[in-house]
Amino acid sequence: MKIPALERTIDRAEAPAHYAAALIAALAPDPALWEYRGEMIDGGISALSPPRCACGHPIRWLFPIYLPGTPELAAQLGSTCILHYAAYRPDDAARMQERLAAMEAELAAALAKARRVKSMAEVAAARERHAALTGAASERYEYYRSGGLRAPRSLWWAVASRKGAVPGPDECPQYTRPADARRWHEKHIAALIAALTSALGDK
Numbered sequence: 546m547k548i549p550a551l552e553r554t555i556d557r558a559e560a561p562a563h564y565a566a567a568l569i570a571a572l573a574p575d576p577a578l579w580e581y582r583g584e585m586i587d588g589g590i591s592a593l594s595p596p597r598c599a600c601g602h603p604i605r606w607l608f609p610i611y612l613p614g615t616p617e618l619a620a621q622l623g624s625t626c627i628l629h630y631a632a633y634r635p636d637d638a639a640r641m642q643e644r645l646a647a648m649e650a651e652l653a654a655a656l657a658k659a660r661r662v663k664s665m666a667e668v669a670a671a672r673e674r675h676a677a678l679t680g681a682a683s684e685r686y687e688y689y690r691s692g693g694l695r696a697p698r699s700l701w702w703a704v705a706s707r708k709g710a711v712p713g714p715d716e717c718p719q720y721t722r723p724a725d726a727r728r729w730h731e732k733h734i735a736a737l738i739a740a741l742t743s744a745l746g747d748k
């Protein structure tokens with residue numbers, strides 16, 4: 546049976562309200578009494594039994610809050626409920642947001658670093674291939690020359706001509722972005738492959 550669009554819309558609108566009400570109920574007698582002491586816990590990712598916010602919502606990052614005078618009582622908030630909690634204890638909620646933002650910035654920096662390491666490795670691999678093909682093309686060209694033979698035109702063009710000589714890997718310009726250096730090597734790799742391949746068919 547198809548759920549009418551209007552009903553689905555109501556469901557979506559009611560879900561946050563439902564969780565907010567569940568949170569207020571969990572933080573009896575008064576959410577404003579529960580204090581935040583600066584902790585943030587990674588609850589991990591588990592599809593079977595995810596950690597849950599006091600409101601019942603599955604979450605990843607936990608912010609424990611305590612009801613003073615009752616050390617055994619602790620509740621944990623998820624990032625969404627920080628907003629509900631902010632209505633009761635804005636300063637504590639702001640500290641939670643700060644920790645969350647700092648952690649997100651750290652994750653973003655780690656991700657950016659990993660991406661950079663990966664693209665540097667890709668540049669190194671392209672450079673190596675460029676060097677190998679440069680060597681292969683010159684060797685082949687020298688083979689003709691040393692034998693007193695005329696090298697195929699495409700090979701001569703790529704290796705020894707003034708206008709068409711393919712630059713070697715060391716001539717790579719100083720690019721700021723690794724992707725540009727990789728593309729530069731790839732362009733010359735393609736030219737060397739074309740020269741070596743068509744040299745096979747040349748007379």
Ligand SMILES: [Zn+2]
Pocket residue numbers: 564568598599600601602622623625626
């Ligand atoms: Zn919640």
